[in-house]
Amino acid sequence: MSIAFNVTKWEEQPVDEQKVDFPVNRVQAEYELDGLLQGKAWVEYLLYYLESNKEDGHLATARITGFLHFEGQYKGKTGTFTAAEKGIFDKGSLDSPGMIIKSTGELQGLTGSYQYDFIGEESKLILDFKDDE
Numbered sequence: 001m002s003i004a005f006n007v008t009k010w011e012e013q014p015v016d017e018q019k020v021d022f023p024v025n026r027v028q029a030e031y032e033l034d035g036l037l038q039g040k041a042w043v044e045y046l047l048y049y050l051e052s053n054k055e056d057g058h059l060a061t062a063r064i065t066g067f068l069h070f071e072g073q074y075k076g077k078t079g080t081f082t083a084a085e086k087g088i089f090d091k092g093s094l095d096s097p098g099m100i101i102k103s104t105g106e107l108q109g110l111t112g113s114y115q116y117d118f119i120g121e122e123s124k125l126i127l128d129f130k131d132d133e
Contacts, residue, residue: 003035023049039072079105
């Protein structure tokens with residue numbers, strides 16, 4: 001199943017501007033999710049740029065590692081989950097699957113993974129979740 005999300009915040013900055021040979025950026029992002037999974041997610045990423053494009057960052061290539069923390073509802077149940085992500089951003093395409101590593105509240109017992117899917121202007125998460133029902 002897929003759900004829509006919007007990026008409401010994206011703040012990216014170099015880890016160390018003095019180290020040109022260490023092209024790592026830190027990102028703090030926020031997503032609004034709507035659908036079967038409804039709420040807000042906070043994301044912390046580290047991006048290692050393999051190829052950069054100063055004119056258009058969407059044309060860059062970077063290795064990604066990070067964590068997503070979700071607060072809201074899934075199938076009407078309220079709680080949180082934290083997921084670990086690892087993958088690659090390549091010229092506008094993101095292949096960085098996330099795996100739930102902890103869930104709380106009514107979502108306790110929720111496990112599974114998700115993938116990103118970008119089609120035109122639409123941003124979606126493809127969910128593969130399992131709950132203990």
